[in-house]
Amino acid sequence: MNDAAYAxxxxxxxxxxxxxxGLGEEGRRRHAYTLYTLETHLCYRREAHEGQPxxxxxxxxxxxAxxxxxxxxxxxxxxxxxxxSEQMLMGMAIDRGRPAPFPPEVxxxxxxLPGCAGDDWPELAGRRIGIVRRDDATS
Structure with missing residues (x-):
């Protein structure tokens, strides 16, 4: 798989x-509500192959909210x-095109949804992208 396939x-x-x-096609129509992806961070750990489960x-x-x-x-x-893939998703009122609180049933x-607390936080979550600079000339 290439990077686009993982995405x-x-x-x-x-x-x-x-x-x-509850925000499938019918739920989006009924609630006039959807989710937008604000940010995503993909980390590739191992290669996946065609036909692999x-x-x-x-x-x-x-x-x-x-x-x-x-x-x-x-x-x-x-x-x-x-x-x-770490993602920040925003609830949006479709009719207004603005952020809005999740409908109560959503x-x-x-x-x-399973959550994380303290020690359960995934090791790969919250990472930032950057080049680590070292003081020595071997970097």
């Missing part, structure tokens, strides 16, 4: 999460982590 897998995972939250998991790192900070993992059938489902 597509995680995009489809967000679609599946939206379905689970894969599964995606998600945990809630944090949430407030309008936002979900989610962490997705892509694993093979042996449980090896192939990639991760907020209830969101609260039922």
């Amino acid at each position: 597509r897998v995680f995009s489809l995972a967000v679609d599946a999460l939206m379905e689970w939250l 894969l599964q995606v998991g998600v945990v809630r790192l944090d949430a407030d 309008k936002r979900l900070h989610a962490f997705f993992t892509l694993e093979d059938d042996q449980g090896h982590c192939l990639a991760t 907020a209830e489902r969101l609260a039922a």
Whole structure:
């Protein structure tokens, strides 16, 4: 898989999460509400191959009335982590095109999403991109 394929897998995972939250096509229409991706951070850990069985998991790192900070993992059938995607998702009122609080039934489902606390925080979550500079000339 190339980088675009990994991004597509995680995009489809967000679609599946939206379905689970009650924001599939019918739910978006009924609530006039959807989720937008504000930011995403992909980490590639191992190579995935054509035809390989894969599964995606998600945990809630944090949430407030309008936002979900989610962490997705892509694993093979042996449980090896192939990639991760940390995402900030924003709830949007479709009719106004503005951020809005989660509809009550969506907020209830969101609260039922597995979460992280303290020691459970995924090791790869919260990373930043940057070149580490060293004082010596070997860097």
